[in-house]
Amino acid sequence: MWKMNPVANANRWNRLLQTAKPSQGLPLLIRSFSTEAEAPQVSSSDPFLQPPSTGLVYGRLSGITKHTLRTDILNLLEGCNLTLQDVKVDYNRSYFPVGMMVQFPSRYAFDHAIKVINKKGRLYKLDRADRSQWDPLRTYDGKTVLLQGLPRNALPEDVERFLAGCEFNSSNIQLTTRQAFPDPIRMALVHFPSQSQAMNAFITKNRGFCLNNQILVRVLH
Template identity: 45%
Template sequence: MSRLAAAVLRRGVAASRDLSSSRLSSFAPAYPRLFSADASGEASAAAAAADSKDDSFLKASDEGLAFGRFYNVFAGGSNLGKDMLKTDIIHCLDKCELSLEDVKIDYNRGYYPMGALLRFHSKAAYTTAVRQASQARLYRLDEISREQWDMKKSFDGKALLLQGVPRNALPDDIERFLCGTNFEPTPFESFLRPGVPEPIRVVLVKCPTKTDAMNTFVTKNRTFCLNSPVSVRVLQ
């Protein structure tokens, strides 16, 4: 074989190898591209968009709340029976899915219950409550603002009203009356309420828990402070 023929043969073999290599590379599987800084930025933007969506969902849920003031319509003005409990209101409006946390008793300065502030978790629940209240013909429900709800303090069953405390009773005398119960220390809030034949002294006592307040009510109601009977009422 001449040198010229050998050179032609070598070129043919190299060309076939290049062609085969290019064909194999075209059929090779494509591996996933690693995340770059740009991809990370896109992921962060997507996460931020998701957070924004969640925030908007929570805001929409909050805007779906409705608030109302519940009271009876007996002659003598709007008020609420002093013996009415939060559970009584929840049972009266049993189609509205209210919880104890959705009810705040509205007391006046003398701690007479004038009504109850209610929080509904949807406009539809509020509409249902209005219908139920009107059907009973004993109560009424008026719409109020979120600010009115937020501003109203709830005693949450952790406060006691001592009625009939002797006017000459000192804080030490009241503490002796409460001896054996768990209550928050002085100063106690004290004021006079109109009564016959003379004004009645009322003292507000706060307890750490609902259980403490109920135990005090059970053990101290209608017992004596300086030889005077004292009635105890739990504020809700």
């Protein structure tokens, strides 16, 4: 019988292999395996062949003014799945906004933002950035007011009198001085419980006077 005669079985397989035509399945199957084995392998380390990253991507937006709000950027980049927590204002030492950092949920969102800006926001420019540029930036969230133009001898008590009638954190008034030409600029950061209270201080106190100096009031975001 077939399964009882291994020597005969081997002879029959040899004859089949020698007499098989190209149209028969076995040689074709062998050639198929050979072709697949010889196919060149593409290196998975090639960065041009990798799918776009789905991790966080950071960008730096330039071209903003001191009047540009984080909500303006959200409206500009509609469709990029951003929230207010994904946008930070980059202030210089004098608290003038020099740009905005944006945290995108993916590279797809970043690429979409580039297209949106090219289409309807040509005043702005978006460049790739690093997380090390994002992390140190502080978010004031519209609850911190900057007072500029204070006299050099101004004390926290003078700031409190200037802000009389407003609700603010009097225990955390930060007085600083920045070098400027021709004279140094005396400033104060004052923290408010809410955005509405900070905005109320801006409306009621901007261009007011502290020790005979006119004070510029700004809300930081």
